[in-house]
Amino acid sequence: MSEMTGTDTPYTALGFYHKISQLRSDTWNALNRDLGRLAKLSRDDSRARNLIKAVDVKLTRLEIIEDYHAFPSKEDFRHLWTLFNREEYALLEKVVKRLVRALISESYRRRHVDLSETDTDAEDLEAMDALAQLRRGHPASNSSAQPYFELLIVDAMSQQEEEVVREAFHNLRRPEDRFVYDVVTVRSFEDALIAILVNPNIQSCLIRYEFPYKSKYNLSALRNYLEGLSEVELESKSEAERSLLLSSMIREIRPEIDQFLVTSGDVEATASQDIRHFNRIFYRETDYIEQHHTILRAIDDRYRTPFFDALREYSRKPTGVFHAMPISRGKSVTRSHWAGHMIDFYGINIFLAETSATSGGLDSLLQPYGPIKKAQEYAARAFGARQSFFVTNGTSTANKIVVQALVKPRDIVLIDRDCHKSHHYGMVLAGAHVSYLDSYPLNDYSMYGGVPLREIKQTLLAYKRAGKLAKVKMLLLTNCTFDGVVYNVRRVMEECLAIKPDLVFLWDEAWFAFATFNPTYRPRTAMHAARSLSERYRSEAYREEYDDWKAEFEALDPDDDATWLDRRLLPDPDQVRVRTYATHSTHKTLTSLRQGSMIHVYDQDFRQKVEAPFHEAYMTHTSTSPNYQIVASLDVGRMQAEMEGFELVHAQVETALSLREQLYTNPLLKKYFQVLKNSDMVPLEYRQSGVETYYDPVSGWHKMEEAWAQDEFVVDPTRVTIAIGQTGIDGDAFKNEYLMNKFGIQINKTSRNTVLFMTNIGTTRGSIAYLLDVLIKLAKEFDRRWEDSSRPERKIIEHRVHSLTQDLPPLPDFSRFHAAFRPNVEDKTPEGDIREAYFLSYDDDNTEYLRFDNGELQRQMRSGRDVVSASFVIPYPPGFPVLVPGQVISEEILYFLQALDVKEIHGYRPELGLLVFHESVLHGEDTHA
Numbered sequence: 001m002s003e004m005t006g007t008d009t010p011y012t013a014l015g016f017y018h019k020i021s022q023l024r025s026d027t028w029n030a031l032n033r034d035l036g037r038l039a040k041l042s043r044d045d046s047r048a049r050n051l052i053k054a055v056d057v058k059l060t061r062l063e064i065i066e067d068y069h070a071f072p073s074k075e076d077f078r079h080l081w082t083l084f085n086r087e088e089y090a091l092l093e094k095v096v097k098r099l100v101r102a103l104i105s106e107s108y109r110r111r112h113v114d115l116s117e118t119d120t121d122a123e124d125l126e127a128m129d130a131l132a133q134l135r136r137g138h139p140a141s142n143s144s145a146q147p148y149f150e151l152l153i154v155d156a157m158s159q160q161e162e163e164v165v166r167e168a169f170h171n172l173r174r175p176e177d178r179f180v181y182d183v184v185t186v187r188s189f190e191d192a193l194i195a196i197l198v199n200p201n202i203q204s205c206l207i208r209y210e211f212p213y214k215s216k217y218n219l220s221a222l223r224n225y226l227e228g229l230s231e232v233e234l235e236s237k238s239e240a241e242r243s244l245l246l247s248s249m250i251r252e253i254r255p256e257i258d259q260f261l262v263t264s265g266d267v268e269a270t271a272s273q274d275i276r277h278f279n280r281i282f283y284r285e286t287d288y289i290e291q292h293h294t295i296l297r298a299i300d301d302r303y304r305t306p307f308f309d310a311l312r313e314y315s316r317k318p319t320g321v322f323h324a325m326p327i328s329r330g331k332s333v334t335r336s337h338w339a340g341h342m343i344d345f346y347g348i349n350i351f352l353a354e355t356s357a358t359s360g361g362l363d364s365l366l367q368p369y370g371p372i373k374k375a376q377e378y379a380a381r382a383f384g385a386r387q388s389f390f391v392t393n394g395t396s397t398a399n400k401i402v403v404q405a406l407v408k409p410r411d412i413v414l415i416d417r418d419c420h421k422s423h424h425y426g427m428v429l430a431g432a433h434v435s436y437l438d439s440y441p442l443n444d445y446s447m448y449g450g451v452p453l454r455e456i457k458q459t460l461l462a463y464k465r466a467g468k469l470a471k472v473k474m475l476l477l478t479n480c481t482f483d484g485v486v487y488n489v490r491r492v493m494e495e496c497l498a499i500k501p502d503l504v505f506l507w508d509e510a511w512f513a514f515a516t517f518n519p520t521y522r523p524r525t526a527m528h529a530a531r532s533l534s535e536r537y538r539s540e541a542y543r544e545e546y547d548d549w550k551a552e553f554e555a556l557d558p559d560d561d562a563t564w565l566d567r568r569l570l571p572d573p574d575q576v577r578v579r580t581y582a583t584h585s586t587h588k589t590l591t592s593l594r595q596g597s598m599i600h601v602y603d604q605d606f607r608q609k610v611e612a613p614f615h616e617a618y619m620t621h622t623s624t625s626p627n628y629q630i631v632a633s634l635d636v637g638r639m640q641a642e643m644e645g646f647e648l649v650h651a652q653v654e655t656a657l658s659l660r661e662q663l664y665t666n667p668l669l670k671k672y673f674q675v676l677k678n679s680d681m682v683p684l685e686y687r688q689s690g691v692e693t694y695y696d697p698v699s700g701w702h703k704m705e706e707a708w709a710q711d712e713f714v715v716d717p718t719r720v721t722i723a724i725g726q727t728g729i730d731g732d733a734f735k736n737e738y739l740m741n742k743f744g745i746q747i748n749k750t751s752r753n754t755v756l757f758m759t760n761i762g763t764t765r766g767s768i769a770y771l772l773d774v775l776i777k778l779a780k781e782f783d784r785r786w787e788d789s790s791r792p793e794r795k796i797i798e799h800r801v802h803s804l805t806q807d808l809p810p811l812p813d814f815s816r817f818h819a820a821f822r823p824n825v826e827d828k829t830p831e832g833d834i835r836e837a838y839f840l841s842y843d844d845d846n847t848e849y850l851r852f853d854n855g856e857l858q859r860q861m862r863s864g865r866d867v868v869s870a871s872f873v874i875p876y877p878p879g880f881p882v883l884v885p886g887q888v889i890s891e892e893i894l895y896f897l898q899a900l901d902v903k904e905i906h907g908y909r910p911e912l913g914l915l916v917f918h919e920s921v922l923h924g925e926d927t928h929a
């Protein structure tokens with residue numbers, strides 16, 4: 001990997017916070033190489049002088065980074081400088097080599113690595129660990145050892161005091177402890193924040209006594225987090241106030257970290273403050289034993305996996321099965337003459353853990369009382385929800401459960417039309433009256449963005465004016481979309497609540513479970529937004545803000561739409577209810593077996609109004625034989641996310657940024673593959689920050705936070721959409737014939753002229769390197785294809801490129817429901833009874849097929865007939881319904897269907913045409929608005 005730009009000072013280097021762990025390992029490796037070369041040169045060789053300078057620069061940079069890590073320790077680093085200053089380069093090379101091995105193999109997590117000793121046995125161990133890691137492509141497994149973490153201590157201590165404290169904690173280690181930890185010390189408020197940002201090993205934080213505000217480093221990485229906090233103000237805060245502020249900021253950035261306060265004795269003053277973020281307060285700094293046990297216990301609380309543990313325990317018990325499931329305990333396969341290879345493949349444990357029992361230490365998903373209940377409570381903690389529920393049949397089911405629990409027949413639901421199909425079917429089942437919202441189209445790439453807030457407000461306003469706001473129950477949106485477009489969730493909810501204070505929100509976050517574990521992403525998750533809004537509306541400060549806003553608002557004309565649409569709206573704190581639901585396909589972005597999903601709830605009215613119907617809805621859709629392995633994997637996935645989600649998501653972002661950087665800058669790749677930037681996917685009117693791309697070749701990746709803090713829509717950089725029109729090959733063929741068949745690269749989504757590469761927490765730098773290698777090979781192949789083509793062949797290629805980059809059918813908006821399916825046509829509101837239309841089509845007498853490829857359907861339309869779809873019509877890609885039951889077919893939709901060159905269109909039979917309602921079925925006049 002490349003190093004950072006040549007001009008960077010050590011300070012700005014840390015500004016590249018996004019790639020700090022890559023920077024760390026790359027710099028150590030480069031240092032190792034420099035020292036290897038230096039050792040071979042004589043001192044007066046000019047190359048040696050240059051290398052010495054380069055070593056100095058790298059050591060200086062590394063010292064800053066390592067200041068925030070327990071290994072190598074500050075003492076270790078002093079040892080490196082001593083060797084460097086004494087010009088003992090050969091020895092320095094040896095020590096750095098050991099250090100790099102220990103970092104690569106992560107052996108420092110398992111045993112003490114003493115860098116002052118050059119003991120060959122220890123070196124051999126590290127070398128073996130590093131080799132094993134290289135062979136396997138991942139660090140040596142630590143599953144049987146004690147998991148390792150780091151404790152951050154914040155206090156303005158001298159060097160000697162720091163050593164005493166580290167030693168004191170080291171001396172408390174016992175072989176029987178479940179975990180082992182090392183200590184990182186920092187001396188200021190800013191350094192504490194840097195430490196938790198750059199060092200994912202930190203899991204606990206002990207805040208002690210007086211510490212100044214400023215770090216000795218000037219770290220731009222902090223800019224976004226410290227905005228609004230004045231330095232002078234911070235310097236003048238009391239010890240207690242500063243500790244509390246630090247604790248709330250740590251909580252905001254890494255809520256999973258356990259925090260402890262050591263106070264100097266002003267007990268009463270501290271206790272009267274807001275100390276809710278601290279797990280515990282200690283009154284004596286030297287109470288090391290007590291602190292040690294409390295720290296370990298808090299880690300154990302997160303590390304525990306109640307259901308997975310129960311299942312493992314159960315699988316070890318001897319049981320006689322007089323119940324269903326012959327496969328449980330492997331009984332039906334172990335003695336089989338034909339099916340034994342199933343055991344060879346899966347191993348015996350999965351069968352020992354298969355059971356239909358709900359007692360004996362296990363639990364019932366349908367009515368949890370034991371370990372599943374606990375596991376769900378832990379999930380709620382991890383995802384910031386009030387309640388969480390496991391779902392073993394994917395988010396397709398989770399979505400239907402939430403809708404059924406909240407929506408009664410004839411309730412109005414506002415919903416984005418390009419949402420997942422489970423919602424459209426959910427609307428049919430619930431009998432909702434559906435009001436479709438259109439997302440902004442990205443016609444050049446045949447995909448949609450999100451629904452603009454203005455359009456949502458306008459629709460709500462139409463219901464208000466029609467006197468039907470009481471019937472509007474829910475707003476349902478997809479956050480983030482398949483292509484990575486992310487809403488400003490908090491802003492959307494706040495403004496909608498100003499129009500309808502008890503509106504329920506369902507955010508389909510099927511692709512966004514991982515977002516909870518990164519401080520930039522988290523504020524745009526439904527649960528975080530709901531929690532922060534409900535805290536905001538309870539505060540006195542909000543009440544004042546609202547009163548001022550209301551005075552201004554009431555002076556305006558309420559009948560003028562601009563009054564509502566052109567300004568930011570605030571809800572009335574006396575009326576507002578925060579009622580938010582999110583569904584996660586945990587299996588898509590975190591560790592879980594396929595179909596493992598969760599429903600997260602932050603609804604102030606849940607207990608009072610929803611709990612019983614929610615239970616019924618859950619019963620409706622959940623199997624009475626839920627898969628225990630899925631439940632256990634959700635439990636483990638939650639634990640992993642709480643322990644190392646921050647690190648994994650960070651690494652995911654880093655690898656995606658590396659991929660993007662190469663695609664932005666490599667001339668050969670740029671010729672055929674255009675990676676879509678923020679500005680390609682979010683029109684300027686929705687980008688208040690004006691940020692076009694998070695990347696700048698000179699200053700690197702530093703714009704992401706700015707855009708994510710302000711903009712109406714942002715793009716998740718871990719989902720990399722590449723426009724491939726210049727290759728002359730369409731998305732589908734590129735996916736199957738080139739990526740899959742030739743190179744075994746699997747991707748999920750394509751559009752006519754794009755392919756989507758998703759990174760996830762399992763993506764490694766190695767897999768990114770492979771992908772880049774493949775894309776370079778393909779680019780060279782396309783170059784060759786052009787060179788070897790005859791003139792007519794070149795014409796064909798040019799024609800295909802033109803078709804994929806210029807001839808793009810505009811994405812059609814939702815037309816309208818036919819009057820026959822609009823409950824109150826005279827209201828002029830757009831909702832339709834999709835359920836009625838759906839079931840009407842069950843009777844063959846009500847429908848007929850009309851072809852549009854021979855012009856028959858168009859002729860009927862031109863003769864004045866309203867042609868109304870009797871089914872869902874869903875082309876893949878793009879995968880959203882262009883027609884739903886009851887929808888009037890428009891010219892634009894037909895044009896789009898004709899221009900689409902995809903093979904798969906669900907609900908359309910080319911030999912018959914589209915299924916539509918007979919005219920006689922459609923009573924009533926269509927007085928569309």
Ligand SMILES: Cc1ncc(COP(=O)(O)O)c(C=O)c1O
Binds near residue numbers: 394422
């Ligand atoms: C936005 C969205 N919601 C829901 C789902 C369904 O999720 P699951 O596959 O977990 O049933 C998907 C699947 O791709 C999706 O993209």
